[in-house]
Amino acid sequence: MRKVIHSLKVLENKSAGGDNFTLLLEAPEPLPTITPGQFCEVKVDNDPTVYLRRPFSIHNVDYKSNTITLLIKVLGKGTAKLSGIKEGDALNVVYPLGKGFTISDEPKVLLVGGGCGVAPLLYMARVLNEKGIRPTILVGGRTTVDVPRVEAYKEVGETHVATEDGSLGEKGLVTQHSVFKSHLADFKRIYTCGPEGMMKAVAKAAEALEIPCEVSLENTMACGIGVCLCCVTETKEGHKCVCTEGPVFDSTQLNGWNIDKASTCSKPYLKNE
Amino acid sequence: MTDLSVKINKLKLKNPVMTASGTFGYGYEFEDFLDLSRLGGIVVKATTSKHREGNKYPRMAETALGMLNAVGLQNKGVDYFVKETCPKLTKYDTHFFANVSDSTIEGYVEVAEKINELDYIPGIELNISCPNVKEGGMAFGTSCPSAFAVTEAVRKVYKKTLIVKLSPNVTNIAEIAKAVEDAGADSVSLINTLLGMAIDAEKRRPVLSTVTGGLSGPAVKPVALRMVYQVSKAVKIPIIGMGGISNATDAIEFLLAGATAIQVGTANFIDPQVTIKIIEGIEDYLIRHRIKKVTDLIGALEV
Ligand SMILES: Cc1cc2nc3c(=O)[nH]c(=O)nc-3n(C[C@H](O)[C@H](O)[C@H](O)COP(=O)(O)O)c2cc1C
Ligand code: FES
Numbered sequence: 122m123r124k125v126i127h128s129l130k131v132l133e134n135k136s137a138g139g140d141n142f143t144l145l146l147e148a149p150e151p152l153p154t155i156t157p158g159q160f161c162e163v164k165v166d167n168d169p170t171v172y173l174r175r176p177f178s179i180h181n182v183d184y185k186s187n188t189i190t191l192l193i194k195v196l197g198k199g200t201a202k203l204s205g206i207k208e209g210d211a212l213n214v215v216y217p218l219g220k221g222f223t224i225s226d227e228p229k230v231l232l233v234g235g236g237c238g239v240a241p242l243l244y245m246a247r248v249l250n251e252k253g254i255r256p257t258i259l260v261g262g263r264t265t266v267d268v269p270r271v272e273a274y275k276e277v278g279e280t281h282v283a284t285e286d287g288s289l290g291e292k293g294l295v296t297q298h299s300v301f302k303s304h305l306a307d308f309k310r311i312y313t314c315g316p317e318g319m320m321k322a323v324a325k326a327a328e329a330l331e332i333p334c335e336v337s338l339e340n341t342m343a344c345g346i347g348v349c350l351c352c353v354t355e356t357k358e359g360h361k362c363v364c365t366e367g368p369v370f371d372s373t374q375l376n377g378w379n380i381d382k383a384s385t386c387s388k389p390y391l392k393n394e
Numbered sequence: 395m396t397d398l399s400v401k402i403n404k405l406k407l408k409n410p411v412m413t414a415s416g417t418f419g420y421g422y423e424f425e426d427f428l429d430l431s432r433l434g435g436i437v438v439k440a441t442t443s444k445h446r447e448g449n450k451y452p453r454m455a456e457t458a459l460g461m462l463n464a465v466g467l468q469n470k471g472v473d474y475f476v477k478e479t480c481p482k483l484t485k486y487d488t489h490f491f492a493n494v495s496d497s498t499i500e501g502y503v504e505v506a507e508k509i510n511e512l513d514y515i516p517g518i519e520l521n522i523s524c525p526n527v528k529e530g531g532m533a534f535g536t537s538c539p540s541a542f543a544v545t546e547a548v549r550k551v552y553k554k555t556l557i558v559k560l561s562p563n564v565t566n567i568a569e570i571a572k573a574v575e576d577a578g579a580d581s582v583s584l585i586n587t588l589l590g591m592a593i594d595a596e597k598r599r600p601v602l603s604t605v606t607g608g609l610s611g612p613a614v615k616p617v618a619l620r621m622v623y624q625v626s627k628a629v630k631i632p633i634i635g636m637g638g639i640s641n642a643t644d645a646i647e648f649l650l651a652g653a654t655a656i657q658v659g660t661a662n663f664i665d666p667q668v669t670i671k672i673i674e675g676i677e678d679y680l681i682r683h684r685i686k687k688v689t690d691l692i693g694a695l696e697v
Contacts, residue, residue: 124426126667169458169459172457172458173461173664174663341454343663344662347419347423348419349465351465352451
């Protein structure tokens, strides 16, 4: 898959509730082929304290209008700067990066997202829709504003929501949602993206039922193209780069993600803020 | 026509712009972004005698105009490098240099001997300056006797261009440069990363798993420039300068300070095409100043 550096034109910067916003970006030439789960590296201009590019999942792709959408949560200096970007501005973006989700013909698919981690699941659902598959989507967060873009998810899948304070959907964590607790065995493929604790709980439940589960990891990155070796995660085959050998991994490949072994991995998996 | 070519000992580079070890992979990772054959040279990721897993995550911290890394020489070992990686490099029309590191002198010698056999690797960069490993690495580069000893041992078995990469984490870098010149090095490259540290105040913890790490990027440029200048006064062998170079002006400053060639490191992460822009920028500078060959800039600083 060919990687490109583009100066993308900002067509729209829209709030998605709370600290979340979406950027609709237009490419100057036909988009490269993008797989759901792949990400991009965005250069943040005009702030000397933000030196490195920032990695973001690709939230949506529209080859017809030649646009991609990013769903971003303000977490630090870089994302704060990006939230102020205006229509008509340009963003320097390297993409598409990494290995995305593997897509099968299996019709019974569950997508589980937490917080802003839902981002790559929209494009994933749309690609599944094109194959005639309507996935079940389960999204969660602390409270309503932490579950962005629910309306968009409803269009592409059977969408359920869980919030810890019960302000939207069922009260509790996604793994306590009735769909997850009672119907998990119905699914043949599970894909998840969000906080690590949530993904681990999902992966372990999937493993118990022997359902293949792919997880999308987030790590601090410097290069995004597999050369700095800063973004490694521990796998059964040693250190692997999240940026090129991931961000999507089969959960059974990761160290500390299995049911039998006690979780030894308490490291924070953060994107660059 | 401006002449951009420079010579590192007997080896001719088509221009003075090389890429720094650990920041450009094995080159082919950048193939989508630029024509590798336009580069003066490519120094690939460090190779050690045995496979190394490197340090634990987190290995990186962003800093003001720079970054700290604590990768710790993760690589698959010299045998894998010779068998699997090198054959992929032969199709490009540029010079590939291996970056050689290890924990012991025997380890350095073993790697250098094996790479000496490879026809299309015209030189090695002896990394005696990695701050991110417990044993060896920087320890060799911080005293004159040990820098001399490892360079001399490798010189005995390595017949092609031998570049020794110096650590900035010393009191007097010119002395170390002189020691490796005396031990038979063909060239010195500098600087490797500056030992630094980052702290997460909220968590009251170091950001890096190794507590300390190596600082690179524009933040280190003034220090690097000063060191290149000092070393150029102390040795006769060609100097390859690096540390924070992000554009053609930065590169020219290093040439003026006494470097024959330069390497671009961390800036590749910000703009994967930066090396090409630097080559073009140097050419523009020469034309603008009516200078026929880039070698006229080397050490041309008027003090
Ligand atoms: C992520 C990373 C990995 C590096 N790995 C190596 C290495 O394996 N061997 C080496 O000699 N230098 C290594 N370096 C040091 C660079 O080659 C270079 O000396 C240093 O970064 C200063 O140049 P810069 O400011 O242009 O990056 C590494 C630097 C970075 C940022
Ligand atoms: S971010 Fe550089 S190797 Fe992954």
